[in-house]
Amino acid sequence: MRGGDGLWPRLVRWALLDEGSTRTAALLRVGLVSLAWAKWAEDLALFRQSGLAAHAIGLSFFASTALFFVGAFTRVSGPWAALSMLAAYGYLGLYLGQRLAFVHHHTRILLIAVVLVALMPSGRSLSVDRYRAVARAAREGRPPPPERGPLWTLRLLALQVSLLYFFSASDKLRWSFLSGASLEQIYAFVYGGPDLAGWAGYRPLLVASALATVAIEYALAFGLWVPRWRRAIVPLGVAFHFVLYYTLPISIFSATMSLLYLAFLDPDRVHAAIDAVLGQGPPAAPVVAATPPGPEPPAEGGAAEGARHPLTPA
Amino acid sequence: MEPPRPPWPRALAFAAAASWMVLAPCRKQLFGLKNNVLTLDWAMFRNVGQNACLVHYVRREGGAERTLDRFALLGHEAPAEAPAELRVPESAEAARAIGASLCEALGPKADVRLYARCPVEGRFAVASAGEANLCADGGRPP
Numbered sequence: 130m131r132g133g134d135g136l137w138p139r140l141v142r143w144a145l146l147d148e149g150s151t152r153t154a155a156l157l158r159v160g161l162v163s164l165a166w167a168k169w170a171e172d173l174a175l176f177r178q179s180g181l182a183a184h185a186i187g188l189s190f191f192a193s194t195a196l197f198f199v200g201a202f203t204r205v206s207g208p209w210a211a212l213s214m215l216a217a218y219g220y221l222g223l224y225l226g227q228r229l230a231f232v233h234h235h236t237r238i239l240l241i242a243v244v245l246v247a248l249m250p251s252g253r254s255l256s257v258d259r260y261r262a263v264a265r266a267a268r269e270g271r272p273p274p275p276e277r278g279p280l281w282t283l284r285l286l287a288l289q290v291s292l293l294y295f296f297s298a299s300d301k302l303r304w305s306f307l308s309g310a311s312l313e314q315i316y317a318f319v320y321g322g323p324d325l326a327g328w329a330g331y332r333p334l335l336v337a338s339a340l341a342t343v344a345i346e347y348a349l350a351f352g353l354w355v356p357r358w359r360r361a362i363v364p365l366g367v368a369f370h371f372v373l374y375y376t377l378p379i380s381i382f383s384a385t386m387s388l389l390y391l392a393f394l395d396p397d398r399v400h401a402a403i404d405a406v407l408g409q410g411p412p413a414a415p416v417v418a419a420t421p422p423g424p425e426p427p428a429e430g431g432a433a434e435g436a437r438h439p440l441t442p443a
Numbered sequence: 444m445e446p447p448r449p450p451w452p453r454a455l456a457f458a459a460a461a462s463w464m465v466l467a468p469c470r471k472q473l474f475g476l477k478n479n480v481l482t483l484d485w486a487m488f489r490n491v492g493q494n495a496c497l498v499h500y501v502r503r504e505g506g507a508e509r510t511l512d513r514f515a516l517l518g519h520e521a522p523a524e525a526p527a528e529l530r531v532p533e534s535a536e537a538a539r540a541i542g543a544s545l546c547e548a549l550g551p552k553a554d555v556r557l558y559a560r561c562p563v564e565g566r567f568a569v570a571s572a573g574e575a576n577l578c579a580d581g582g583r584p585p
Contacts, residue, residue, distance in 0.1 A: 141449060144457060145449035145453055145454055145457055146449055219480075223480065234483070234484070234485060234487060237483050279453075281449075281453060281457055284457075285457065285460050285461065285464070288461055288464055289464050292464050292465060292468070292485075293485050296468045296472055296484070296485035296486075297485045297486070297487055299472070300472055300484075300485065300486040300487070300489070305566065308566070310562070310566050310567060311488065313497070313567060314491070314492035314493060314495050314562055314567075315488055315491050315492050316492075317492050317495035317496065317497045317531055318491050318492030318495045318531050319491075319492070320522065321514075321522040321525070321529075321530035321531055322497060322498065322499055322522070323499055323510070324497040324498065324499050324558065324560065326497070326560065
């Protein structure tokens with residue numbers, strides 16, 4: 130029987146003590162390193178930088194992220210990659226003033242995510258480290274180590290995503306944005322015209338787009354936390370970022386935010402879904418009703434028995 | 444049986460990180476101060492296109508107006524490949540200067556008019572409504 134089931138003990142347990150599958154961390158590891166390369170690799174290449182420090186940071190970035198990507202020596206390569214990116218941000222971006230490449234909210238969220246994932250035991254799944262651990266266990270005649278680890282940094286990542294949406298939406302609560310004028314300026318800057326002011330639907334479209342942007346961001350800020358809403362909210366968020374990716378020059382940010390939705394999904398259900406896709410577990414359960422099946426999920430063990438869709442409410 | 448306690452370094456790190464995530468954006472977004480090394484904001488697209496004017500040029504011939512493709516006339520295949528000052532003039536004067544280039548391309552007898560809306564205090568205001576021929580007298584408004 131669990132003791133201390135008030136709100137505060139449950140919150141502490143959820144934030145600091147819960148453990149779950151490490152496959153989510155592994156997926157984040159692979160995805161975020163891919164995005165880091167897409168964003169920074171060319172800017173850190175030999176031909177783009179000058180000076181010993183810049184070259185050292187570049188080499189460090191490439192070496193550490195390559196190891197981290199494949200999940201080799203992740204307890205070292207993860208923090209090493211995070212420190213390399215922090216060095217790039219601080220020295221190249223802030224100190225040398227290469228702000229366009231390194232200092233931007235697009236890169237900040239990527240950097241924060243990499244730092245948090247570096248603190249996760251992401252090498253316990255889908256990695257060279259995992260391969261070696263399984264091989265060692267087989268040689269020693271014992272079962273492979275469980276793909277489980279603490280979730281506290283995953284909780285922080287979810288909190289960061291939620292706060293990003295909240296602050297972004299709140300910043301847009303000004304007349305210049307809600308009237309559509311800011312969107313019009315962005316349109317002018319990115320596309321250079323044509324001026325559609327003569328079209329009757331132009332002004333209403335701008336206003337509707339502005340209001341929809343704010344509404345969607347607030348919905349994402351809060352709705353991602355509600356399990357029974359995620360089945361709708363996650364596709365909404367992905368669609369929102371797809372539209373931004375397609376229409377505006379914010380590709381890395383859009384992809385990063387969509388990837389980070391993984392932080393909100395139950396890691397054990399993600400684990401089970403991957404098993405189901407690989408044909409290694411029971412078939413995925415049909416869509417379940419919104420009503421939770423029981424008071425609490427199982428406290429022990431690995432992936433939940435019976436694969437359930439990761440977006441199914443808890 | 445008492446519930447397990449989280450290790451204090453983890454609790455401290457979590458609290459510190461969560462506090463930073465909440466408070467760091469407040470410096471700029473709540474108090475209007477500049478960011479420092481430790482703070483950041485999530486204010487997006489605040490400064491994009493702040494001064495960008497929306498312009499289009501027409502050629503008047505026989506009482507009718509035909510919209511001109513300023514990018515093609517000035518030798519660019521697509522707007523994305525044109526320099527920023529051609530794509531997004533930041534003032535009526537800059538837009539008239541583009542008009543002068545169009546007049547050079549079309550010849551001195553062309554009648555080119557400018558329609559422009561430029562941002563004024565965060566809102567667009569009409570800066571030119573085609574009242575003057577840009578190819579005559581430097582395109583100064585009457």
